[in-house]
Amino acid sequence: MSQSTTVPSQDHHEHAHPPGLQHHFIDMRQQFEASKIGMWLFLVTEVLLFGGLFVGYGIMHSKHPEAFIAAHTHLDWRLGALNTIVLLVSSFTMVMGVWAAQTGQKKKLIGYLTTTFLLAGAFMVVKYIEYSHKFHEGLLPGKFYAHQGDTVPGQFMFFSFYFMMTGLHGIHVLLGMVAIAWLIWRAQKGHFSSQYYGPVDMVGLYWHLVDLIWIYLFPLMYLLT
C-alpha cells in the first residue's frame, strides 16, 4: 500500500533553473521567502545580543548614576549627532539601492550602494576621531582608565560600556561595509535582476538594524542628564 503519491517535480524534465536559484528550492519565491525568514531571525539574535549590553548598562547606570552622568560630559554630542545623520542618510541610500535592484537598474544600484559604503566609511572616520581623542585623554575602559582630575569616582565603568557598546556596533558597521562591498562586486558582474535581488534586500535589512542600534546608542551615551 502506498502511503503517499508522488508528482514528478518539474526540474527533472526541464532544466530551466533561473540564475541564482539554488537546487533545493522549488522556485525563486520560496528561496526569497526562506532567506527573508532567516534574515529576520538573525536580526532578532542581534537585537538580543545588544539587548544584554543595554540591560547591563541600564543596571550599572542606576547603581552609579553620578559617575555615569559625570563621565558622559567627556563625549562630544556634536560628533555623535553628526554620525547619527550620516547613518540615517546611509539607510536612505540603502533603501534606494534595494529599490534600484528590484527595478533592475544596475547603474543606479551600484551608485546607491557605493554612496552607502562611503557614508559607512565616514561614520568610521568620525568614530576614529572620537576614539583617538578618548585614548589621548586616558578615557579608557576598566583598569586602563587613566583620566586625571576626576571629581566623581567610578567613571571607568561608563567608559567600559562606551567602548564595549560602540565597539561592538563599530564591528557591525565594518561587517556591513564588507557585505556592501560584496554587493557592489556582484552588482557589477550583473548578478542581480528584478527576478533575483535577495542579497541586496537582506543586507539592506541588516544595515537598517545597524542604523537603528546607533539611534538608541546615541541618546543613551551622549545625551544623559
Added chain:
Amino acid sequence: MASENVMHANGHGAGAHADYLDSTKGLWSWLTTVDHKRIGLMYLWSVVFFMITGGLLALLIRLELLTPGPTIMDAELYNRAFTLHGAIMTFLVIIPGIPAALGNFILPLLLGAKDVAFPRLNLTSYYIYVVGALMALSTLILGGVDTGWTFYTPYSSTTGGGVSMMVLAAFVLGFSSIFTGVNFIATIHKMRAPGMGWFELPLFAWGMYATALIQILATPVLGITLLLLVMERVLSVGIFDPNLGGDPVLFQHFFWFYSHPAVYIMILPAMAIISEVIPVFSKKTIFGYKAIAFSSVAIALLGFLVWAHHMFTAGMSLFAGAIFSFITFFIAVPSAIKVFNWIATMWRGSISMKAPMIHAINFLLIFTIGGLTGLFLAALSTDVHLHDTYFVVAHFHYVMAGSNMIALLAGLHYWWPKMFGRMYNERMAAIAAALIFIGFNATFLPQFLMGSRGMPRRYYNYLEQFQELHVLSTIGSWILAFGLFMCLAVLLASLRGKKGVASNPWGGKTLEWEALSPPITHNFEDTPVLVHGPYDYRPQPVPVVVEREQGVTH
C-alpha cells in the same frame, strides 16, 4: 512502491541519484558537503566522540568518589575534571546532540524537502562547532578550568587557568547553535511538502521548531554574558566584580536567562523523538496531537520566565522568589500533558517492544522521575534545604543527561536503518537498552538520597556515612558505561553488513520512510505529496488510495 523503480537519466550529475553515502567518494567530499544528511552524520560522530570523552571523565569522577578523601586524584584535578565533564556534556554533546545530529538528518526528510533552507549555513555551523570544540579542549593545555560549567562570578572573573578560553569556546559554540535554529525555522516554514499544513507536521518537527525558537532567543544573551565575563577578566570593566562596584548576582541572572531555556533545548528534542517512536511501535494514532504540539511551544515560551529559580538562595526578594516558584510549577503542566498523551497513545495499541520502543519507555520512566523531583526544587522552602546538594545533581542528570541521552538512543535506533540502510542486532540492542536503564538508575537514584541527607554537590571529600551510597553510585556508573559501549558496539557492528533494509522496516507513516534506505542525495526521486496524516494508523480503504494516486499522478 512505484517511485523506487523510476530512474531518471537526467539530473544533477550522476551522484544525485545514488545513495547519499556513496554518491561521491573521499574525505574531501564529506568535508565540503552541503548535504544535510552528511552534515548530520558528521555531527553525530563528533557528538559520539565527545560523549565518550565526557563519559570517561564522569567515570573518573565517580571513581574518585568511591572513597572519602583522595582516591585517584587531588582536589584541584577533581575540580577541573567535573568542570570539563560539565562543559563538554552541555555544550558539545547535549545541546547539539539531537537537533544538529539527528534533526539535521531527519527533519528535511520528514518534511519531504531536498535539504534544509540554508545548506551552506548548515555546514558553517558544523565547522563553528569544531572550532568551539577545539577551543574548549585547548583549556587542558592552558591550565584547566575549575569554576564548574556555570562560570559563576566573582570566582570565574578572578581565578587563573583557561577560563577565558573556555568561555569564548561556549560563545563560539553558541553561533553554531543559532545557525542550526535559524535553519530549522526557515526550513519548517518554507520547505514543507505540498499538502503538508502545520497540523500535518510530524511532532518531531514541532519539537524542533520549539527548540529552534529557544536557540534563537536565548543563545545571544548567553553570548553577550560570556563576552562580558571575558571583558571583566581582561579589562576589569566592573560589571560583575563587587570590588569594582559590579554585581555578581547579575551574572547569575544573565547566565540563567539563557541557561534555563537551554535545558529545554535539551529536553524538547528528546520529547520530539519520543512523539515519533511511541505511535509507530504502538501502531496507533498519536493521542492529543495538538496538545503535544502546543505544549512544546508553551514550554519554549514559559522556559524564559523561570530562570531565577536557580537563585532562590542567592539573595532575591521573597516576592520575586514566589513568582518564579509559581511559574516553575506551572511549566511542569505542559511536560505532564505530553507524558499523559504518550501513555494514552500506548493504551490499547499493539505494542512491539523493539529497541527504539524500549528506549522510549525508559525515557518515560526517567523523565517522570526527573520531572517530579524538579518540583521539590521549585518549592521555595524545600529548595533552601536541597539547593547545591546531590539532589540537584541527580535531578538534572535525570532530565538533562538521562532523558536526553536515552531519547537520542531511541531516535538513533529508530532511524538507524534509514541512515545507513542496515539493521542492527535487535536482541543485543534490547539488552544494551536494559543495561543502560539499570546503570543510569543505579548511578543517580542514590544521589537523591545523599542529597536529601545533605551531601553537597561538587565536593571532593565527604563524610563516612555517605560512602555506601557513593559506592552504589560508582558501581552504577560502570554498568551504565558498559551498557553504552555495548549499544555503540551493536550499532557499529551492523555497519559491516551489506545494505539491504527495506525502506520502511517499522511501518512508519511519516515521509522519511518513503525515501530509500539510505536515501539518495536529493532525498526523494520526486517531490512527495501528502495524502494522509503522519500518524494515520486507521485501516485505509484501498479504493480511496488508488483513486487519489491516479488523481495526482495523471
